[in-house]
Amino acid sequence: REPVLEIRNLNVDYGLGDDAVHAVREVHLTLHRGEVLGLAGESGSGKSTLAYGATRLLPPPGVIAGGQVVYHPRDGEPFDVLALTPRQLRAFRWAETSIVFQGAMNSLNPVHKISAQLTDVIRAHTPGMSRPAQVARARELLGLVGIAADRLEAYPHQLSGGMRQRVMIAMALALEPQVVIMDEPTTALDVVMQRQILRQIVQLRERLGFSVLFITHDLSLLVEFSDRIAIMYGGRIVEEAPAAALYRDSLHPYSHGLLNSFPALRGAKRELSGIPGSPPDLRAMPRGCSFHPRCPKAFEPCGTHVPPLGPPPAADGAGNRTVACWLHPTTAPVG
Numbered sequence: 001r002e003p004v005l006e007i008r009n010l011n012v013d014y015g016l017g018d019d020a021v022h023a024v025r026e027v028h029l030t031l032h033r034g035e036v037l038g039l040a041g042e043s044g045s046g047k048s049t050l051a052y053g054a055t056r057l058l059p060p061p062g063v064i065a066g067g068q069v070v071y072h073p074r075d076g077e078p079f080d081v082l083a084l085t086p087r088q089l090r091a092f093r094w095a096e097t098s099i100v101f102q103g104a105m106n107s108l109n110p111v112h113k114i115s116a117q118l119t120d121v122i123r124a125h126t127p128g129m130s131r132p133a134q135v136a137r138a139r140e141l142l143g144l145v146g147i148a149a150d151r152l153e154a155y156p157h158q159l160s161g162g163m164r165q166r167v168m169i170a171m172a173l174a175l176e177p178q179v180v181i182m183d184e185p186t187t188a189l190d191v192v193m194q195r196q197i198l199r200q201i202v203q204l205r206e207r208l209g210f211s212v213l214f215i216t217h218d219l220s221l222l223v224e225f226s227d228r229i230a231i232m233y234g235g236r237i238v239e240e241a242p243a244a245a246l247y248r249d250s251l252h253p254y255s256h257g258l259l260n261s262f263p264a265l266r267g268a269k270r271e272l273s274g275i276p277g278s279p280p281d282l283r284a285m286p287r288g289c290s291f292h293p294r295c296p297k298a299f300e301p302c303g304t305h306v307p308p309l310g311p312p313p314a315a316d317g318a319g320n321r322t323v324a325c326w327l328h329p330t331t332a333p334v335g
């Protein structure tokens, strides 16, 4: 499998110096061509920060404190997104990697028709295209996400939440990027709608061949629709595995707790009862593994040493997966 986006040792802080909050720490994550990679973790674990850091969309006081984000274009040499000039970055966004923000359905401009908002994106990157060709492309994009062409002339408030969400997805696909990042694009929608939209994204991915980084709290959606799943805790990736393997046999006690807290997966809903306690305070991170104060299986090294992320020992089901846990100490840390 070829990589398309490789996040290497990424660190993101909010603020500077002693006051800095380390929201993303030493993250290694690779998105491969054509795959749907799911990213899950409790609120505050750093999922959005990771996505915004990797696409250089961090709002202040966010700063990249180190790392690389290597993008592999369709043709040409791979390059580090973090080293692009502002001008190169403008060409990169939408055309190579697009992002659908958390709550994006509310970010359409209320005073402009859907057609104008779609053609704006198209025109900004293909200035030579004629007006009729832009409109035809906008119509085609709406068709892709299952919206009738007559909705082009609608204003955002005339569309349902699900439709507005689909318009945002159409926009993200407008320039045929290789990578689409979706940050909880569906949490504001009802469960049936979430499923429909995700199914549609997976079908489009098969037709158009892009890769998806899909961020959500809802692990049951990821188990159903993604190829691989990465689990984040306290700013770090603590486990990454094929979706089926993670579901069948999660290695990290945190992943296990997350899986057990979803009703659609295993028995009755129990909040995060699989995991008593609350997420770590990033300003006062526990020493060692940041999950150890909540971990039912914590033992001697956990309170003092951060477990490195890497393939588990063969006996624990190595191959094609990584974990950061002293129960499954790796001999080959990533990076």
Ligand code: ATP
Pocket: 014, 021, 023, 041, 042, 043, 044, 045, 046, 047, 048, 049, 050, 059, 060, 061, 062, 102, 217, 282
């Ligand atoms: P959610 O599931 O709620 O979207 P998340 O996993 O996306 O959560 P982030 O939004 O990336 O988490 O936040 C990670 C951490 O960074 C949180 O502890 C948050 O409080 C902190 N953080 C986010 N934005 C800022 C900011 N502008 N200034 C300071 N800290 C911030």
Ligand code: MG
Pocket: 047, 048, 049, 102, 183
């Ligand atoms: Mg978020």
